[in-house]
Amino acid sequence: MTWARSTATAPAVTATPVPLRHPRRADGATLVCVFVMCLLILPARLAVAGLPLSLTPAEIVALSLGVVWVCAQMVRTSGVAKGPNPVRTAIFAYGMILLAVYGYATNVYLPSDELNLADHTIVLFAGYVSLALVVCDGIGRRERLDFVLKAVVIGGTFAAVVALMQFRLNFDLTEYLKIPGLRHSSPEEVPTVISRSDLRRVAGTLGHPIEFGALSAMLLPLAAHLGFQARSRGEGAVRWWICAAVIAAGLMFSVSRTAVLGMAGAGLILLIGWSNRRRIATIGAFVVFLGVMKVVAPGLLGTFYNLFAGVGDDSSIIYRTHDYPFAMREFDKSPIFGRGPGTWYPFKHQVFDNQYLLSLVETGLLGVLGFVGVIVCGIVVALRVRATSTDPNARNLGLTIAACLVIPLLGAATFDLLSFPGITSVLFLLIGAAGALLRLERADQADRLLLSSFQEPADRSRSLMAPTGNGHGSARSGSS
Structure with a gap:
């Protein structure tokens, strides 16, 4: 520490040393927050113009994070963590599996359109892996990890506010978020508001209502954790409870069965790990929230009830299950490596609203095992922190991350999760956060x-x- 020297000339006066304040340098947490803001505030359909590949600003930032991580690993003064970490090992293994699948697919003949999609997909996954590595290794203090999680919650709250305006006011703010140098990622207009049972299904700033609903389910436990943590530290917690309420409302406005199933799975994990007092408070808040939703959005709760009560006759459920035999026939053609990442796309092939089926066809058994394995690794690592830490806030964060990572495991069975960059990015961010929490x-x-x-x-x-x-x-x- 550098201390300022006193310039007083009187010998009897002793100046109190005052530490000089050095400006805080940007670190891995700062770069990840830039990525989060680009991901959740900018509309998902906006891509950078003039590039041969369709890449959003968030995806370019993620790829840049990979370059930063590689450069930081080459020196000893960067502050980036080194040494064994189970999350880094799992991410490395998953990345090698994807490269092997990509190499196998491109070694045989692929039509030009599918080859271009395979190139694009492997670039996107390079960004996801880079994001997870920077979060896992580039965050040096627990306060900086909290800073990243706060940025994620704030970004999710903004997306939920946009969804609220889409649902209640029929006003889509994303149509006015036009930035020079950005273009639509596809020539056709992708609607962010879809009708279901005389209600509007909204996507906020994300690409689809299902993606937005599942992402809101992942962010809601994080917002609740920040509220509990702030209260335990004697800090202001009201703003985080407001964020939690807005995100929960966005989850409801997505009118997504996937979001409810994911939230039920995460809620079960949290209720098992929480104290009785916290369970009772949460159940009471849930009942009050349903009452508010009944008044704010009449008919919304009835729509959700019908979504689950009429599962046997629901056309979307029938459509999701009737293509299983067809997927198995495609899987039998290349069961180990698949036909190539990103090569099975809806405008040419039959749509699989199931990520496990899609991954079996595109990346084979290796890809499915790698996808499930990296998520399970994040859950196990987070629960290890929960079991070994003596800090109640760290224990609660470990439990929260584990609950959040259960949602994509469930949601992957109901929609093609990895086809949506928003929720996939947050998934890899939380896996990296589990590794960072264990290291810290x-x-x-x-x-x-x-x-x-x-x-x-x-x-x-x-x-x-x-x-x-x-x-x-x-x-x-x-x-x-």
Whole structure:
């Protein structure tokens, strides 16, 4: 630490040293927050003009993060973490699987349109892997990890506010978010508002209502965690409860069965891990929220009830299940490596509203095992922090991340999750956050162990110097 020198000339005056404030440098958390803002605030259909591939600003930032991570790994003064980490290992394995699948697919003949899509898909996944690595290794303090999660919640709240305006006011703010240098990612207009049962299904700034609903389900536990953490620290928690309420409303306005199923799975994990007091408070808040939704959006709760009550006759459910035999026939053609990532697209082939089926066809068994394995690794690592940490906020964050990662495991069975960059990006961000949390918790435990090893000799020496009460135990007692 550098201290300012006093310029006073009077010898009797002693100036109090004042630490000089150095400007805070940008770190991995800063770069990830830039990515989050580009991902959740800019409309998903806007891509950078003039590029041979259709890439959004967020995707370009993610690829840049990969370059930063590689450069930081080449030096020792960057502050980027090194050493073993199970999340980094899982991400590396998944990346190698995708490269192997891509190499196998491009080694055989592919039509030009499918080859271009395979190139585009592997570039996107390079960005996802880069994002997870920077989050896992580039965040040096727990406060900076909280900073990233706060940015994600704020970005999700903005998307939910846009969805609220789309649902209640029939006003789409994304149509006015036109930025020079950006263009629509596809020549046809992709609607962000879709009708279902006389209601508007909205997508906010995301690409589709299903994606927006599933993403809102992932962000709601994070907003609740920030509220609980702020209250435990004696900080203002109202703003995070407002964010949680807005995100929950956005989940409802998506009118998505996937969002409800995902939220039910995450809620079950949280209720098992929470205390009785927190369970009761959450259930009470849920009942109040449903009452507010009943008043704000008449007919919305009835629509959700009909979505689940009429599952057997729902046309969307029938459409999702009738293509299983066809998918298995395609899978049998190349069961190990698949036909190539991104090569099975809706304008040419039959749509699979199931990511597991789509991955079986595109990336084979290797791709499915890698996809499931990297998510399960994130869940296990987060639960390990939950089990080993002594910090209640870190324990709750580990439980929250595990609950959030359960949602894509469930949602992948109901829609082609990896085809939507928004929720896929947040998925990999949370996997990286699990690795960062484990690393930071290990560092804290090592610091506490080192501190206790220094304190024990000091305590022992103080006990030897302490007076015995008979006047002969020490020099201090003798002098008294």
